[in-house]
Amino acid sequence: MQYQDRVNALVAPKGALEMLSQDEISRISEDSGQLHELFRRCSLAILNCGSDSDDAQAVMDEFNDFEIRIIQQERGVKLQLINAPSSAFVDGKMIRSVREMLFSVLRDIIFTHHEYNLARGLADASSDKITNVVFELLRNANVFRRSDDLDLIVCWGGHSIARHEYDYTKKVGHELGLRDLNICTGCGPGAMKGPMKGAAIAHAKQRIKDGVYLGLTEPGIIAAESPNPIVNQLVIMPDIEKRLEAFVRAGHGIIVFPGGAGTAEEILYLLGILLHPKNDNIPFPVVFTGPKESASYFEQIHEFIGEVLGKEAQAKYQIIIDDESTVAKVMKDGMDEVKAYRRLHHDAFYYNWKLHIPEEFQRPFEPNHERVAALNLNFDQPVHLLAADLRRAFSSIVAGNVKANGVSYIKEHGPFEIHGDKALLAKLDLLLQAFVSQQRMKLPGSEYIPCYKVVTGER
Numbered sequence: 001m002q003y004q005d006r007v008n009a010l011v012a013p014k015g016a017l018e019m020l021s022q023d024e025i026s027r028i029s030e031d032s033g034q035l036h037e038l039f040r041r042c043s044l045a046i047l048n049c050g051s052d053s054d055d056a057q058a059v060m061d062e063f064n065d066f067e068i069r070i071i072q073q074e075r076g077v078k079l080q081l082i083n084a085p086s087s088a089f090v091d092g093k094m095i096r097s098v099r100e101m102l103f104s105v106l107r108d109i110i111f112t113h114h115e116y117n118l119a120r121g122l123a124d125a126s127s128d129k130i131t132n133v134v135f136e137l138l139r140n141a142n143v144f145r146r147s148d149d150l151d152l153i154v155c156w157g158g159h160s161i162a163r164h165e166y167d168y169t170k171k172v173g174h175e176l177g178l179r180d181l182n183i184c185t186g187c188g189p190g191a192m193k194g195p196m197k198g199a200a201i202a203h204a205k206q207r208i209k210d211g212v213y214l215g216l217t218e219p220g221i222i223a224a225e226s227p228n229p230i231v232n233q234l235v236i237m238p239d240i241e242k243r244l245e246a247f248v249r250a251g252h253g254i255i256v257f258p259g260g261a262g263t264a265e266e267i268l269y270l271l272g273i274l275l276h277p278k279n280d281n282i283p284f285p286v287v288f289t290g291p292k293e294s295a296s297y298f299e300q301i302h303e304f305i306g307e308v309l310g311k312e313a314q315a316k317y318q319i320i321i322d323d324e325s326t327v328a329k330v331m332k333d334g335m336d337e338v339k340a341y342r343r344l345h346h347d348a349f350y351y352n353w354k355l356h357i358p359e360e361f362q363r364p365f366e367p368n369h370e371r372v373a374a375l376n377l378n379f380d381q382p383v384h385l386l387a388a389d390l391r392r393a394f395s396s397i398v399a400g401n402v403k404a405n406g407v408s409y410i411k412e413h414g415p416f417e418i419h420g421d422k423a424l425l426a427k428l429d430l431l432l433q434a435f436v437s438q439q440r441m442k443l444p445g446s447e448y449i450p451c452y453k454v455v456t457g458e459r
Helices: 022-028 034-047 056-062 096-118 127-140 163-178 194-205 240-250 261-274 292-309 324-344 369-373 383-402 404-413 422-437
Strands: 006-011 067-073 076-085 152-156 182-185 213-217 233-236 253-256 286-290 318-321 416-418 452-454
Touching: 034 067, 034 076, 034 096, 076 096, 096 127, 096 233, 127 240, 152 163, 152 240, 152 261, 163 182, 163 194, 163 286, 163 292, 163 324, 182 194, 194 213, 213 240, 240 261, 253 261, 253 324, 261 292, 261 383, 261 422, 286 292, 286 324, 292 318, 292 383, 292 422, 318 324, 369 383, 369 416, 383 404, 383 416, 383 422, 383 452, 422 452
Parallel strands: 152 182, 152 253, 182 213, 213 233, 253 286, 286 318, 416 452
Antiparallel strands: 006 076, 067 076
């Protein structure tokens, strides 16, 4: 989408930002440096909300003259926008949802950088410390509601899906909303937007005025998947691993819609955790679902999981095709089991402390050729560890597909090479080829050039 107009504006915060210190303001206000550029990129993604492009670099090139500055005043701060996309404004005023999300970016970038990257450092942090960090970031964003209700359903799925698949996600969201359930997604378009849109209509019918549409993202992905306008709580986690942990800690059940490499990454992350022996008895309702036209997609996913991770992994989820009301009922009924378990074990309703997440699923993975080639994609290891490295393989593909740093890395160094057991790689290659042929790697209309190569021969 090309925007002809640019807007200059001075914007005040709206309920998403606490007071900043002089030190925080000076660091984020610098005209140069990685922190300011990160803030600028994430802010542009918010202002570009509703774009039909998943090319982060194209957006940055289109608005290369965009700038954002923090203006300190006695009563707090304002943001000065220079050459901002006009689509973020109506009659000279910024759309309220855009303004709220814009200051969520400021809150999360500042807080994360100051409290964790500088003050504590997480490179050598223990597993428990990382879990506490995820909790503190969500609490800082006012995500938690202390109540007796378990009602937050996480919806995963692709940003690049067919129209009939998108329409189905809305139907499922509508059925969830009619049952007083709230929605959490990755906050972007496609299967991340549809459930929120459906739930919003259902909440209106049920006269629910405080519906939650929680979007969880991270800096590397937000520019390619700008938040959809329905999101009313936006949280930018420091990296993909903490984003994934936030999903499973804050959510009470998960629905998976059709998607591509990113959705496969999420599935493998979830199954790897649920397959860990320490999580054997923890109830966590999981449903894979889509319209009847997507039945073959889930057959492929189910077959891949069975052949690579085994029947135990397949037992961790249900597949329900073209039946949105049953999906919602399964989720609603599952809340009773989750509530009973947490009461019995004195676990919080709003944060899944009892779920054990091994460090292999928590440590940030920055893909390069050496790290991707070294992934242990062989059967001679515990199944949850195989799932962890399979997750990293798909994470690398996501980075090469849409993340600005990953895309530029691939352009300079060529595609990642994925090595491992020949039989396993053959199954992986078939699944990836299906994603490509079904246009699940990029938005329709975009030519897809693979950022990976599955190497089935000897190294």
